[in-house]
Amino acid sequence: MTRLSELGESHVLERILSHNRSGSQVIIGPGDDAAVTAVDGNLVSTADMLVENEDFTRAWLDWSRLGTKAAAQNLSDVCVMGAKPHGLLVSLAVPDSTKIEDLEALFAGIVAEAARAGEELGCEVPVIGGDLSSSGLIVIAITALGTVGDHAAITRSGAQPGDSIYLAGTIGRAAAGLDLLFAGVDGDAEVARNDPQLDESLTELITTQLAPQPDYAAVLQMREASAMIDVSDGLSTDLGRVAAASGVHAGIDRASLQDLIDPLLPAAQHLVGSIEGVEPDEGTAGAASEAEELALSWVLNGGEDHGFVASSGQFDTPPVGWRRIGEMRVGSGVSLDGVPVPTSGFSHFGK
């Protein structure tokens, strides 16, 4: 076990970069003042930062999964514009006392998720630059770059009344995982799998929270979408953003969400049971309904699975990887079976 303070910056960088992949677009990679890459088409760029104690805690810390999560949330933002990822810039700040093996696991997690996106989309996604510094708190700031070729980028603002609303991937699972973590269910799936008390389905939800795996390839089926967004802050919030940007109303069919809700019921029952301490002989119906409500709220308001939502008027049946969950109409806001849904999900700074 070697700590970073025993290695020095240049050796730490060497160890980390040994996990990197290259790409044919890279003219000058990490090691100079800046990277130089050959870009084909318009450039797509996005940046996201994960900060310890705000976005994760040491109690849940699995370095490799943290890398997966950091990469996934940036790559999904690039892909959902209809773009192919081009490369990542990775800035890391970690404590001096960090083990080099942990930092390598973090970086390798980033590289692996970028490679997965590249395999799904037929492109290479190397880490082309970044920064490394020491800090009391762990901070991971990633910029993901991508390119859009012949067709224009897909924005939030093109949805039309009459368009169907489609979902790829899952929603609600990461939010369920977060509530399980907050309730003290152990975040380390390896430990959890050895604990017969814990249902495997619960540990899988935690894994979705800690290391989401967006269905990047699904975007390829939606290149002609009128609008598309990454569900990072919750279906209600993110669909609300599309509705606001496009000047339409987004009507969700509750029935279309049922097979996203059902797999979350064991976790919801686990939490409702443990919080309420409901006796089996009394109030079982009440607890079941409460669990159903909790599962629905995860699906409606939970982000971080990085499912994708798109609108299109072009399909009779949803393309592979997508399900129809509603329709855009004249108006504003979001509704569930006609009942308005609040669109203010997670917000930094309290409101």
Place this chain on the structure above:
Amino acid sequence: MTRLSELGESHVLERILSHNRSGSQVIIGPGDDAAVTAVDGNLVSTADMLVENEDFTRAWLDWSRLGTKAAAQNLSDVCVMGAKPHGLLVSLAVPDSTKIEDLEALFAGIVAEAARAGEELGCEVPVIGGDLSSSGLIVIAITALGTVGDHAAITRSGAQPGDSIYLAGTIGRAAAGLDLLFAGVDGDAEVARNDPQLDESLTELITTQLAPQPDYAAVLQMREASAMIDVSDGLSTDLGRVAAASGVHAGIDRASLQDLIDPLLPAAQHLVGSIEGVEPDEGTAGAASEAEELALSWVLNGGEDHGFVASSGQFDTPPVGWRRIGEMRVGSGVSLDGVPVPTSGFSHFGK
């Protein structure tokens, strides 16, 4: 005075982005999942992060200058590749209790420095994306993008024996400013200017540390340089990097540095005097020599002014904005008047 926690994320973003500029290359700016921009030529990209307590402290905190510094250190890395800046992605994490006016000053500082680079180089440099989150520590992670057109990017590896070594801008001033700050000289120039005890020259050095202003335009005179680097970690270290990457020896002439050293002598004398408590009647010659040594060490080993060093065999007299400071020779390493100079400057993680 309004704190971020009273405003909520969307209003905070609105306030910040009111300070942003746009650019004709921007197809989709901040507000969607990712930005889309039109790139002309190959892409140049670099990322740097400033972390509170590692790169600055609250005691020195001037939000606007912090923005200047964060932008300058990224923009200089793009420019020194021979590229024109294209845009910035800015990820900020600040405490909930931060005043909105302070966060606006930070962002406006970034925007102003990007605009200054754009004016010097004839391009527009908007903030095209980023991220905002709350955190116990202030973190500023910036990615700077640029483009290189007809000519290839300038790297660290093209220096040839016989090339002259040139410097643009200053070196040593930010390091002197840092030592003054560590010695308790107040970092706020406004306060300092009202304090007759403090020489204006000292406060200017502190300003260089807190808000360096690289001479971006100088790069335009060095487009045919064989190698170029931003002096961020110190002349010895960064010239050492060029020497290592190019497989040459970099010989510095001490005499060429004298008019960089001289303006630092008052600060060096101030610090040597306050540290040593030297009596005027004894050891004055010793203190003077110690001050000269300190000033030389700032010039040789201090980074963060973001001066630029380049090598070229093409000029009889240095181009405007540049001075000749030595020559590349066969060999390796760096020397000052023939005496080897250590090339291991600032390093994170202790070594």
